[in-house]
Amino acid sequence: MNPCQKQAVEAGGYVLISAGAGTGKTGVLTLHFASLVHHHGIRPDQIMAVTFTNKACQEMRGRLERLLAMPLKSFWIGTFHGLCLRILKNHPESIGRRPGFTILDTKDQSRLIGKILKDLGGKTHHSPSYVLNIISQWKQQEVLPGQVKHFHDPLVAMAYTRYQEELFEMNSLDFDDLLSSCLYLFSQNPEILALYQKQFRHILVDEYQDINAVQYKWLKFLAVQCEGLFCVGDEDQSIYGWRGADVQNMLRFQQDFPGSAVLRLEDNYRSTPHILSAASHLIAHNQSRYGKVLRTAQNYGEKVHIQGLWDTQEEALFVADCILKAKAQGRRLSEIAILMRTSAQSREFEERFLVCRIPYHIIGNINFYERQEIRDFLGYIRLVHNDCDNLAFERIINVPKRGLGSMSLEKIHTYAKLHGVSLEEGARLLSQEQKVSPQLVLFLSQVKKWRQQASALSPMNLALEILHSSGYQTALEAQGIEGQARLDNVKELVQAMEPFHSLEEFLEHVGLLLEIRSNPGEESVTLMTLHSAKGLEFDEVFLPGWEENLFPHSRCLEESGNKGLEEERRLAYVGITRARQKSTISFCWNRKTYHGTVSSSPSRFIQEIPGKDTIIHLSLDKKVKKEQAYLSKGTQGSQFSSSAKSSFYSNSGSESNLQSGFQAGQRVRHEVFGLATVIHQNGDQVKVRFDQSGEKILISRFLKNAVFLIATFLGMI
Incomplete structure (x- = not known):
């Protein structure tokens, strides 16, 4: 142990350990547990x-069993929910349940809420997952059924009431009830609370930055009389605000527990100096933190690479090339990760990796073209292209919900088989000869209309029409955060159709991609979102899509303002600190959306990383464009590669050749986009209007030490 770790392990009383990434915080917590037993005479059952996770619980128990040389299965080591369940099982009658009550899993919850919605007549308007997500949020905020009817959708409020009544009748609880019911138990039964307060002389909490309001309140009930409260966390890695975590719980620790101490762990054993310096300077722009500067005993390592690329296709190609080169130099694919802001970003990388035969796997999700919403929407495209595609018809006839369930489909099957036609044609014949659901008539009419539009619209515009008029977009939007993520994936699929001239061409492309499979047993690159990456580490990490509106994400800024910005910055910090040896950040000048291609600006987070820790490569390559400029940021001036110097650098070195400021109305020239007029300069940003390409924003930091021609060349930033 280093001196700071030793001080933390031996600390007594109420202590918060603010531990930076890679500083061994979980090990410190485990050693503190062992120290209480070995050196202070505390029995393990008194701790x-x-x-936060079962995996972390198992790892901690395994470490402690080795340190203490005794089995710990019966002792109080577990997740918040697991410990609450153990307490509730000892006192079921006190929470209105009988002994042997059950915990509903996600599927049972969905079936129950689906039945309730059907009874209330709201099944076609609200999906079970959406309603359960709202109910979960209410429970985490300690909002009871009777408290929501006046300020939310009455149907959802009624469903919440019925849901709780059904749980009571079934002698069951759901996952969120474990904490809220334990809080109720403690608040209504002081003698039971006193029993556990007396038993637990010491309480240890890992990942303290991630606790929500209910967990915080539960912890305070138990900790108010204990001899020692030992909490370990990192406020700079609090990235789950969207599911209730509140970094302020950690920041007000000393206020809530007077006389408590805050200790810092800043010695990192994972990453190189430049990676740590980049991360520390980035997160220093946040206000809601104790303040730490990560350091390491290492004195070597690469700078953080920052790569600007023409578009997302070039970004995927760049990453694939880097991976292939790293593999040729001996890097194991299992030690390489791509960490994305959104899961929708994976499509470009998956397609490129399949073509390049780079094995990969996705953590926290499934492959892009195998996601439910993608397969659903491809079903629409397949049916419009081929009216005999019975599998596509079966898949989408009731997606979104149209009241056309198994009985309707069985009737169509029978009729189609009787007449020897496809399911779609069978449904049309059936609707002509018998009275059928108006929803089926509407669906068949829409399919016919889309098929007619296919000859006049591009595949991408046709897909947009289907997305809107089918009701699928509205259905996904009604599913809350989860539905929005699925909709983002569908929009990514839609924009992927832009270069194709026909539905047939696009479907052939998808079919070929799906034919290329990685061997599940072989070593592979990891793809995941930044939210899924916390706690993991890799030798080499790629961080794509560092652009304004994508990262930080516009939705977070719109909904949460500066609070959302700080959480996005913490997410960037988590991403950078996953790398042991090499970290590469990339951004695109142009990003395709389902609205079309839009110009992008590098993320503000890139500007917040010091020049001494980075090497920037700015590329305009797009097959025919081969000009490329390399700029190494630094406090002593810019350094260019020899090829860039020969094309762009002025050998005179005169200060008159440097462009340090711009005036409104000034005419400038860009090597790619041509002539432009400066609109205004605001701090580090210069806004210009190109004669042919519209408005773009330049970051003056990239321009201040460059000759004018290079400045205009880089003006697309």
Whole structure:
């Protein structure tokens, strides 16, 4: 142990350990547990250790069993929910349940809420997952059924009431009830609370920055009389605000527990100096933190690479090339990760990796073209292209919900088989000869209309029409955060259709991609979102899509303002600190959306990383464009590669050749986009209007030490 770790392990009383990434915080918590037993005479059953995941719980228990040389299965080491369940099982009658009550899993919850919605007549308007997500949020905020009817959708409020009534009748609880019911138990039964307060002389909490309001309140109930409260966390890695975590719980620790101490762990054992310096300077722009500067005993390592690329296709190609080169130099694919802001970004990389035969796997999700919403929407495209595609018809006839369930489909099957036609044609014949659901008539009419439009619209515009008029977009939007993520994936699929001239061409492309499979047993690159990457580490990490509106994400800024910006910055910090040896950040000048191609600006987070820790490569390559400029940021001036110097650099070195400021109305020239007029300069940003390409924003930091021609060349930033 280093001196700071030793001080933390031996600390007594109420202590918060603010531990930076890679500083060994979980090990410190485990050693503190062992120290209480070995050196202070505390029995293991008098210590409660709380973790956030079952995996973390198992790892902690395994470490402690080796340190203490005794089995710990019966002791109080577990997740918040697991420990609450253990307490509730000892006192079921006090929470209105009978002994042997059950916990509903996600599928049972969905079936139950689906039945309730059907009874209330709202099944076609609200999906079970959407309603359960709202109910979960209410429970995490301690909002009871009777408290929501006046300020939310009455149907959802009624469903919440019925849901709780059904749980009571079934002698069941759901996952969120475990914490809220335990809070109720403690608040209504002081003698039971006193029993556990007396038992737990010491309480240890891991990942303290991630606790929500209910977990915080539960912890305070138990900790108010204990001899020691030992909490370990990193406020700079609090990235789950969207599911209730509140970094302020950690920041007000000393206020809530007077006389408590805050200790810092800043010695990192994972990453190189430049990676740590980049991360520390980036996160220093946040206000809601204790303040730490990560350091390492290493004195070597690469700078953080920042790569600007023409578009997302070039970005995927760049990453694939880097991976292939790293593999040729001996890097194991399992030690390489791509960490994305959104899951929709994976499509470009998956397609490129399949073509390049780079094995990959996705953590926290499934392959892009195998996601439910993608297969659903491809079903629409397949049916419009081929009216005999019975599998596509079966898949989408009731997606979104149209009241055309298994009985309707069985009737269509029978009729189609009787007449020897496809399911779609069978449904049309059936609707002509018998009275059928108006929803089926509407669906068949829409399919016919889309098929007619296929000859006049591009595949991408036709897909947009289907997305809107089918009701699929509205259905996904009604599913809350999860539905929005699925809709983002569908929009990514839609924009992927832009270069294709026909539905047939696009479907052939998808079919070929799906034919290329990686061997599940072989070593592979990891793809995941930044939210899924916390706690993991890799030798080499790629961080794509660092552009304004994507990262930080516009939705977070619109909904949460500066609070959302700080959480996005913490997410960037988590991404950078996953790398042991090499970290590469990339951004695109142009990003395709389902609205079309839009010009992008590098993320503000790139500007917040010091020049001494980075090497910037700015490329305009797009097959025919081969000009490329390389700029190494630094406090002593810019350094260019020899090829860039020969094309762009002025050998005179005169200060008159440097462009340090711009005036409104000034005419400038860009090597790619041509002539432009400066609109205004605001701090580090210069806004210009190109004669042919519209408005773009330049970052003056990239321009201040460059000759004018280079400045205009880089003006697309």
